[in-house]
Amino acid sequence: MGHDGGTHLSFFGATDSVTGSRYLLEHGGRRILVDCGLFQGYKKLRERNRAPLPVRPALVDAVVLTHAHLDHSGYIPALVKRGFRGPVYATPGTTDLCTLLLPDSGHLQEEEAETARARGSSRHSTPQPLYTARDAVESLGSFSPQPFREPLDLGAGIEARFVPAGHILGAAQVHFRLEDGRPAGTTLHFTGDLGRDDDPLMNPPEPLEPTDVLVTESTYGDRAHPRDDPTEALGEVVRRVAKRNGVVVIAAFAVGRAETLMLHLARLRRRDRIPDIPVYLNSPMAVDATELYRKYPEEHRISEREFREMYALPQLIRDPDASRALNLRGGPMAVISASGMLTGGRVLHHVEAYGPDPRNAIVLSGYQAGGTRGALLLDGATSLRIYGRDVPIRAEVVSLDNLSAHADADAxxxxxxxxxxxxxxxxxxxxxxGASDTLRRRIQHELGWHARVPEHLERVDLAAAR
Known part of the structure; x- marks a missing residue:
């Protein structure tokens, strides 16, 4: 990455995939990394996490983080471990969530390396984690929390502002103003992950302000969310499975989705729309994250009364032994557990225990990136490889797409x-x-705007962007 003047944007991730968000902004001799995420899903993508970043981490001046989900934040410990010494700017909510998510990510990577070593299921004789929980904790010292809407001076005529995006706690759009000799400068706007107008949990995203260049997400760029009531759809599954004494295993992202599910279940229970079966929240991180939602009431729509009801409903499981005991308990019960795409975590043990029995159900509660176990299940897989062995899946598989925290294409x-x-x-x-290209076409045809899908590792001159 040479300094050749001008303003450039490089796409180091999230270009042919819904994961690995990483964008390098170069302006006035400064290098700002917008998002620093992990690649997830297909092995070909995951292997990019091991490849060196196209710019030396020591040469990056700062990271500006849109939100805490690991496909946006999960590479930060590796960046610090590999020599990055600058600040990580994020909203207070994102900073708090990263204190939960990043050490947990390091811990899971250590666990996976250990399991692979014990089972000999890696091609490496001593598989190593990308980073450890300790690396992650050390990287938290780089965080510098910044409030929404306040201008942040990044030097060399670069100013950034965090704008509420909805989606999850702390999630932001980022608006850059770059001084470049023009009277108004050049503006560059990142959507981050854009929330929904009708999200039951989060406030809607703030409107798009005028900008010269827009970088948008397109997770649901080729589809619309179902219009049916997600509370009712979830209630139907729980009633159906409880009637046959089965177990409902709900795979949920620990941040945002677990809270939404608890909210829906509490509303169903209050209206007597689901039977009085035990409900467990088996994710220490989701338990902690729910507490954080209480800390930032201005960002979401949940009243204090609903918080109390949400907490009264599930039994909160932290202890690993109590988690293992759930696999022996049997139905009827419902278990909310992470991860949301079945890529790791405690939910895999529940799928291993309850997936083979047709009385049970596995509920997928959001987007399933290609190559993940969740995506395989959606495509009709009758077995999943979990911890080195093939587990037959005879349980009912239900996708509740309308629980997503992303805006769909229409929105x-x-x-x-x-x-x-x-x-x-x-x-x-x-x-x-497919999703990115469909959204590109609609932006061109319906709005009459110039739009394109960049290539992985492409570097563009923003002054020439037309």
Whole structure:
């Protein structure tokens, strides 16, 4: 990455995938990394986590983080371990969530390396984690919390501002203003992950302000969320499985989705729409994250009364022995556990225990990136490889797509359409190839804007972006 003047943006991730968000902004001799995420899903993508970043970490001046989900934040400990010494700017909510998510990610990577070593299921004789829990804890010292809406001076004429995005606690859009000799400078806007107008948990994203260049996510760029009531859809599954004395295993992202599920279940229980069966929240991180939602009431829609009801409903499981005991308990019961795409964590043990029995159900409660076990199940897989062995799946598989915390394609276009001026260029990222290209076409045809899907590792001159 040479300093050749001008303003450049490089796409180091989230270009042919819905994971690995990493964008390098170069301006005035400064290098700012916007998001620093892990690649997840297909092995070909996961192997990118091991490849060196195209810019030496020591040469990056700062990281600006849109939100805490690992596909946006999970590479930070590796970046610090490999020589990054600058600040990580994030909102207070994102900073707090990263104190939960990053050490847990390090711990899971240590566990996976240990399991692979014990079972000989790695091609390496001594498989190593990308980073450890200790590396993750050390990287938290780089965080510098910044409030929403306040200008942040990043030097060399670069100013950034965090704008509420909805989606999850602390999630932000990022608006950059770059001094470049023009009277108003150049503006660059990142959506981050854009939330929904009708999210039961989070406030809606703030409208798009005028910008020269827009970088948008496209997770649901080729589809619309179902219009049915997610509370009712979840209630139907629980009633059906409880009737046959089965177990409902609900795979949930520990941050955001677990809270939404608890909210829906508490509302169902209050209205007597589900039977009085035991409900367990088996994710220490989700338990901690729910406490954080209480800390930032201005960011979400949950009343204190609903918080009390949400907490009264499930039994909170922290202890590993209590988690293991759930695998012996049998139905009827419902267990909410992470991870949301079945990529790791305690939920895998529950799928191993309850997946083979047709009385049970596995509920997928959000987006399933290609190559993950969740995506395989959606495609009709009748067995899953878990900890080196093939587990037959005879349980009912249910996808509750309308629980997603992402705006769908229609909502993204509505959000863009409120912008008072047309951007010079829209870069469509953070989606599977089909989703990104479908959204690109709709932006061009319905809004009349210039849009394109960048290539992985492409570097563009923002002054020439047309």
């Amino acid at each position: 993204i276009l509505r959000w863009m359409g409120t912008c008072p001026k047309q951007p010079r260029m829209v870069y469509v990222t953070h989606g599977e190839i």
